[in-house]
Amino acid sequence: MTTRRNLLRTSAALSVAAPVLAHAARATAAPTPGGTGDRRVFAHGVASGDPLPDRVILWTRITATPAATPGSGHGPSSAVTWEIARDESFGTVVASGSAQAVADADFTVKVDAGGLSPDTRYAYRFRVTSGPASGAVSPIGHTRTAPATDADVSRVRFGVVSCANWEAGYFGAYRHLRNHPDLTAIVHLGDYLYEYGTGEYTGKTGVVRTHAPRHEIVSLADYRIRHAQYKTDPDLAELHRRLPWICTWDDHESANDSWRGGAENHQASEGDWAARKAASERAYYEWMPVRPAADAGGRHLYRRLRFGTLLELSMLDLRTYRDEQVSMTSRDIDAPNRSITGAAQMNWLTNGLTSSATRWKIVGNPVMITPVVIPPLDQKNTAAITEMLGLPEGGLPYNPDQWDGYTADRRRLLDTIRSRHVDNVVFITGDIHSSWACDIPVDAAAYPGGGTVATELVATSVTSSNIDDIVKVPEHTAGSVVSSALTAVNRHVRWNDFDAHGYSVFTVTPAAAQMDWYFLNDKTDPKSGQYLAKSYRVGNGTQRVSPAAGPIER
CATH class of the missing domain: 2.60.40.380 (Purple acid phosphatase-like, N-terminal)
Known part of the structure; x- marks a missing residue:
């Protein structure tokens, strides 16, 4: 099965070899909360x-x-x-x-x-x-309430982050993010922490600072200790103190590539999966400022927040209810009964999008929904071949842990958006440790002539390993080769960066939704500087991303 870690290694293998970087110097300043x-x-x-x-x-x-x-x-x-x-x-x-x-x-x-x-x-x-x-x-903490549901709101601005591995670097992204003016809230799209033991997932940096406990976390006590350690990071603590957060989990809050019945990083020797998942959820609800939703079936993390008439933000849980991942070559990828959301969450999501009274429908999406396939196939003309070979009908997915591994659910969602004429759906996404600006096409093989349904803007990792970290080469050498190859065959992917770490600022106005990507100079330096990498916008009613000249001013 293709896991995210194997996926990044495979991507790196496509690149041209480059010299290995020397390990960066480690800082040893003890973290203390701000305020x-x-x-x-x-x-x-x-x-x-x-x-x-x-x-x-x-x-x-x-x-x-x-x-x-x-x-x-x-x-x-x-x-x-x-x-x-x-x-x-x-x-x-x-x-x-x-x-x-x-x-x-x-x-x-x-x-x-x-x-x-x-x-x-x-x-x-x-x-x-x-x-x-x-x-x-x-x-003393600072927070901010949402506008009234009927308020005419001129702008909402979120900081967007994901994938922060303590051992792989310092959280300079959080430090720089808190200095952006007029942020409404911080949206964290998952992998707030990592479950691995010391040295298991760091890449070229080695262990910049050591996890507590040092072993892989499995028990309730383990998860509590790890949450506590992350809360002592000074930049994370200060960003929590200054602004409200809106969070969802991905897999590393429990275990890598998790699904409803297990995880790639869970073995029988580590006990019962259900008990481990329950422990991870309990610690998460204890240690995170989230308000789980409730229904007759109990509490759940997927929920919706509204900001006046401007936008609704639907935060998804794409781990708890999904079916097990399959190989990128398996035809089961297209099986109609396979789900990434589960039936109840899919109904909640589609009903919310189609009934929303806001101009923008933003989806907090833990894993990518844009099709990224090698190459996109015209299903009408290639169906006989893919069926004969037992391959996925739309092409080989780059990463079947994403929505690409659950094409029936994606089709259900996108067909609903299209048939009900729902405009201005923007997915903001984490997980993949890289930056993307994408049109979501009706048919990837027919893009751009076949039209687009929605858009997706993907934030990179705060510190978690990218291609350059895994193959131990300088930034924008190996990753640039992979990026060029993928965007050449997936033309709806308008921009991609596989290497840099940082954060994004996502600004929504009546006229447009825009994401600005900011990258760190060096994640191993606790005082690292940053730079603006790219800005992309989605104009009202367009369902297309386009380059923006620069960040939206105050």
């Missing part, structure tokens, strides 16, 4: 997320005693109060409440703070009111 407050008790900072017009999730963790380390289960319970005010002076508190930090939730505190005004910036803080840490006050 003011008691950094011993609030060692993992504060965070907010999932903003609605009248409420927002607030999060923190209480370390009441030195023994109350994450995952240990040791330590006393603490009573905690929270306050939200219009400014940092907290002269007028607009909302407040109380909560408990208990061992059963790893002493994390998460509240759904209501009674707020739409489209308003707030300051918030926590205070411990009982136990050995009584009197301790958290750093």
Whole structure:
């Protein structure tokens, strides 16, 4: 089976060999959360997320005693109060409440703070009111509610990130992102953390800083410890403190290339998959500022947030309900009963897109939906050959872990968008450790004459290995060769960069949706600079990406 790791290795093999880079110098500065407050008790900072017009999730963790380390289960319970005010002076508190930090939730505190005004910036803080840490006050966090659902909104701006591997580098992308003006929220599209043991997935950098625990995480305690470690990164902690986040998971929050019955990186010796997945989900819900949706079947992570009449953001979960991945040469790729979303999530997604009253329909998409095949085949003329050879009818997919491995689900979704005349659907995507700007064609083999259904803009990894990292060559040598080859046969892929790390800024106005890609100079340098790499926009009503002259100004 083609996994993402094997996929990147295979892509690298297509390139021309280049000299190996020497390992970069490692920085050893100890990370501490940003802001003011008691950094011993609030060692993992504060965070907010999932903003609605009248409420927002607030999060923190209480370390009441030195023994109350994450995952240990040791330590006393603490009573905690929270306050939200219009400014940092907290002269007028607009909302407040109380909560408990208990061992059963790893002493994390998460509240759904209501009674707020739409489209308003707030300051918030926590205070411990009982136990050995009584009197301790958290750093002051900042958050922002969503506009009212009927508000005429002129602009929404998201920071977009994915794939941050602690061991592979420093999170300079988070540091630079927080300096962008007027961000509404941060959208994290998955792989917030990585499950691997030390040294298992770093590429040419080697281990820049060591995972805790050092072994692959499997148990509930393991996942809690790993979440806690990531929350101590100073750039991640500061970005959480300053802005609300909207997050979904991909596979590494549990295990590589996961599906509903297992994962590529889960072996029988590691116990029952269902137990491991449940442990990973529990730790995620404890440690992340997310508001899971609920229905008769329980809670789920796919959910929708609205920002006035301008846009709705549908955040997907493409791991929990999917069928197992198959080989890139398997005709089962086209099987009508194979699903990446599961039936309930597909109905939720299509119903939401077709009924939306907003101008833009944005889909937070953990894995790529654009067809990337070698080469795209005209199914009418090649069906006899592909059937005889037992191959996928549209061509060999570059990565069957993506929607390319679940073509029936993709067809169901895109046919609905097209037949119901839904305009302005833009997928913003992570996972693939590279940057893409794509038209999503009706028929990849007939592009551009066959028309387009939607567009996709893909953010690169914060640190996780790209082609150059895996084959240990300078950036934009090996990856450039692969990029040229893929875009030559997939003409709907308008731009691609396989090597650089960084983040994106995604700005939506009534006239256009635009993504700007920013790349780091060196992910192994905690003080790395950055540069603007590319900007692409989707004009209102066009269903096409086109180059933009530069970022949208304030």
